[in-house]
Amino acid sequence: MLEGILIGLSTAFSITNILMVVGGCLIGTFIGMLPGLGPMSIIAIMIPVAISIGDPSAALILLAGVYYGAIFGGSTSSILINAPGVASTVATSFDGYPLARQGKAGKALTVAAISSFAGGSIGAVLLMIFAPALASVALLFHSAEYFALMVVGLSAIAAFAGTGQVIKALLMTILGVIMATVGEGALFNMPRFTMGLMDLQSGFGFITLAMAMFALPEALYLVLDPSRSKTEGGTNEIKDLRITKAEAKAITPVIGRQSIQGFLIGVLPGAGATIASFLGYAVERNIAPKEEQEQFGKGSVKGLAAPESANNAACTGSFVPLLTLGIPGSGTTAILLGALIALNVSPGPRLMIDQPEIFWAVIISMYLGNVILLILNLPLIPYIAKILAVPRNFLIPFILFFTLMGAYIGQNNSTELLILVGFGICATVLRFADYPLAPLLIGFILGRMLEDNFSRSMQLYDGISFIYERPMTLGLLVLAVILVVLPSYRARRARARAEGVADGD
Amino acid sequence: MTFMKMTRRVVLAAAAVSMTFATPSFAADEAVESIHFLIPGGAGGGWDGTARGTGEALTKAGLVGTASYENMSGGGGGKAIGYLIENAASNHGTLMVNSTPIVIRSLTGVFPQNFRDLTLVAGTIGDYAAVVVGKDSPINSMTDLIAAYKADPSGTAIGGGSVPGGMDHLVAAMAMEAAGEDPTAFKYIPYDAGGKAMAALLSGEIAALSTGFSEAVDLANAGEVKIIGVTADERVAAYEDAPTMKEQGIDTTFVNWRGFFAAPGLPEEQLIAYQTALTKMYDTPEWEEVRARNGWVNIHNNGDDFRAFLENQEQVIGDLMKKLGFL
Numbered sequence: 001m002l003e004g005i006l007i008g009l010s011t012a013f014s015i016t017n018i019l020m021v022v023g024g025c026l027i028g029t030f031i032g033m034l035p036g037l038g039p040m041s042i043i044a045i046m047i048p049v050a051i052s053i054g055d056p057s058a059a060l061i062l063l064a065g066v067y068y069g070a071i072f073g074g075s076t077s078s079i080l081i082n083a084p085g086v087a088s089t090v091a092t093s094f095d096g097y098p099l100a101r102q103g104k105a106g107k108a109l110t111v112a113a114i115s116s117f118a119g120g121s122i123g124a125v126l127l128m129i130f131a132p133a134l135a136s137v138a139l140l141f142h143s144a145e146y147f148a149l150m151v152v153g154l155s156a157i158a159a160f161a162g163t164g165q166v167i168k169a170l171l172m173t174i175l176g177v178i179m180a181t182v183g184e185g186a187l188f189n190m191p192r193f194t195m196g197l198m199d200l201q202s203g204f205g206f207i208t209l210a211m212a213m214f215a216l217p218e219a220l221y222l223v224l225d226p227s228r229s230k231t232e233g234g235t236n237e238i239k240d241l242r243i244t245k246a247e248a249k250a251i252t253p254v255i256g257r258q259s260i261q262g263f264l265i266g267v268l269p270g271a272g273a274t275i276a277s278f279l280g281y282a283v284e285r286n287i288a289p290k291e292e293q294e295q296f297g298k299g300s301v302k303g304l305a306a307p308e309s310a311n312n313a314a315c316t317g318s319f320v321p322l323l324t325l326g327i328p329g330s331g332t333t334a335i336l337l338g339a340l341i342a343l344n345v346s347p348g349p350r351l352m353i354d355q356p357e358i359f360w361a362v363i364i365s366m367y368l369g370n371v372i373l374l375i376l377n378l379p380l381i382p383y384i385a386k387i388l389a390v391p392r393n394f395l396i397p398f399i400l401f402f403t404l405m406g407a408y409i410g411q412n413n414s415t416e417l418l419i420l421v422g423f424g425i426c427a428t429v430l431r432f433a434d435y436p437l438a439p440l441l442i443g444f445i446l447g448r449m450l451e452d453n454f455s456r457s458m459q460l461y462d463g464i465s466f467i468y469e470r471p472m473t474l475g476l477l478v479l480a481v482i483l484v485v486l487p488s489y490r491a492r493r494a495r496a497r498a499e500g501v502a503d504g505d
Numbered sequence: 506m507t508f509m510k511m512t513r514r515v516v517l518a519a520a521a522v523s524m525t526f527a528t529p530s531f532a533a534d535e536a537v538e539s540i541h542f543l544i545p546g547g548a549g550g551g552w553d554g555t556a557r558g559t560g561e562a563l564t565k566a567g568l569v570g571t572a573s574y575e576n577m578s579g580g581g582g583g584k585a586i587g588y589l590i591e592n593a594a595s596n597h598g599t600l601m602v603n604s605t606p607i608v609i610r611s612l613t614g615v616f617p618q619n620f621r622d623l624t625l626v627a628g629t630i631g632d633y634a635a636v637v638v639g640k641d642s643p644i645n646s647m648t649d650l651i652a653a654y655k656a657d658p659s660g661t662a663i664g665g666g667s668v669p670g671g672m673d674h675l676v677a678a679m680a681m682e683a684a685g686e687d688p689t690a691f692k693y694i695p696y697d698a699g700g701k702a703m704a705a706l707l708s709g710e711i712a713a714l715s716t717g718f719s720e721a722v723d724l725a726n727a728g729e730v731k732i733i734g735v736t737a738d739e740r741v742a743a744y745e746d747a748p749t750m751k752e753q754g755i756d757t758t759f760v761n762w763r764g765f766f767a768a769p770g771l772p773e774e775q776l777i778a779y780q781t782a783l784t785k786m787y788d789t790p791e792w793e794e795v796r797a798r799n800g801w802v803n804i805h806n807n808g809d810d811f812r813a814f815l816e817n818q819e820q821v822i823g824d825l826m827k828k829l830g831f832l
Contacts, residue, residue, distance in 0.1 A: 141704075191615070413577070413579055452697060
């Protein structure tokens, strides 16, 4: 491990990679601050840039920098104008915006910056400890276990979808799996479902699909629903970034708890930073003393520190399943996985052995990224916050330009543009109908691997006997069933309790 | 089926050079003003690297004035082939890169055209195929592998990085057939990336892996695998320890080539100019640098040699694919 850390250090501290971290964090912070642009859209836009770099470690470092930069930037707009740029900073606005309205915007930004820094750094340490342990177990995995793992990954989406969203999330997942079957499959050397179109022979392009699901609807949504991105003026005067000793003492245990909890939630497939931040907020409110509990929602520093440390730790945590098992835990890591595959890197247990420089450089760059974000966010925040004044008239063409360019550059194929616009419009309609789009992309990415591993296992075992012959496969599949059944069981119980039938606890 | 006839290459090169005697010999250094490389796949793939590497060596060595590149992906390469044929008259300055899959994919009907519809310029580089096993495997030779297969046909699977009916599968099937086994009976397990196939080899899911020789050498040098058979005629200098299939009594040779094609109806003198530039390229230090950096093997077939090579490859692969039920 020490050797790996040294390789990582030497890779991460090359001039190019430091530039990548700084550039990624800057871009992420700036764009993440803009209302309506989440990390997924930003990363989708940045992928063609990253791929054109060619060096996988530099590309992944850039994208990771953009990722946590976006989460960081999202918290700034949550606090200052109550318009979270990303879903995972919605909880930040609960206490951050009240603080800003009380004229304590500077203090709120400092608390957010420190909590994010601590959450991200603790997350990076935990990643360093967890990932190798998980990877060594994963080396025992055969195709059968990978198949079961993909099933778990797909079911987990249902488990962590919002209330009433389980069916919609599952539908979108299945749609994604279906879309993954277009093109030449693993089983046959012949094209499937291409409708005779030569451009579909190698399947839908992942970048095109990612752009169509996130970046394009984002822009269309801004046009069609102007109220959503309205910036309500607000008094954005930021003075006095200092926090008192008492406040520092109050948030320290919160940061500690939420960094670890956030990381663990981030590791779970399907959860991610948004769940981690809400859960972090809820847990801290429940364990706080009565008088402090009432402060939550009215400008409590604890209520601000909790989601901020949790969401940053969760971002780091979501890299564990991505780097060690090759399964994405969230929409964002799904996009990162697609980018890695496009760069000829296959994440999985072999990554640490075959390409240790990529693995460790990413982890080291996370520390570096957190330091840079702290520097960026503390003294520069009053100036950076000016970007919030960018009118939508400039923002929308900017998003459209980068989306269309990005889809075209990689392949030089104009058909990609037609596919992009077609799916982009479908995705916008789905978004208005409140269908989550991330499950579709996860289904699309996992679908191909699901089929490949399933067909391999079928061949190796001359049938489906691998399901009961391999205990680990069986265990994982049982877990998948529990993940699907549990939310609906809990929903029914909650309904029953609301009717006053069960009040056992 | 390997064609590496040095003598013929030299004669052809000499002939090509003698045709430019009419012009002053120094001007012949830059016989081709510019080449536009058409790459049938996206940026970063094997075709992309071949075209850009060749272009780099040609321009740096002063054999070609300027080189430009265009990626045109789609249809497993079929889109670029169709484009080159449809716009033949305006594409005399274009060279398209391709490789063994053009033969396989036109056989399976992925695209309707085949190499005969294009002007054959030259096969320039290549790679042999190899069968490897994990470093701790009890198998030490092709003979051991065949014996293990005979003892437990169902439990001795061979993996590869291509789809069934693709290159890695065909090589494994060729070896099985040459060893006297039924090439349709053994289990071929496809993986979509080298890393995953390696993980499968080390976890014991597959007994052996069929892969490209240069990739196998990298893995063997890293101490991860043992190479138990190479599809070359003789042992390859890059890794002398690896035995050939032939010396183990398995009469199989195979070369995965990469080369260049031009639009149909290309004027003869232009074709010769391209071939001359490519032939001269082998003796330049600029090419040697590009070649060594990428680990390519020089396997040069010009014009008619290239045609004979492709026809032979098409024959062998076609027969095998029919036997395997892919055609």
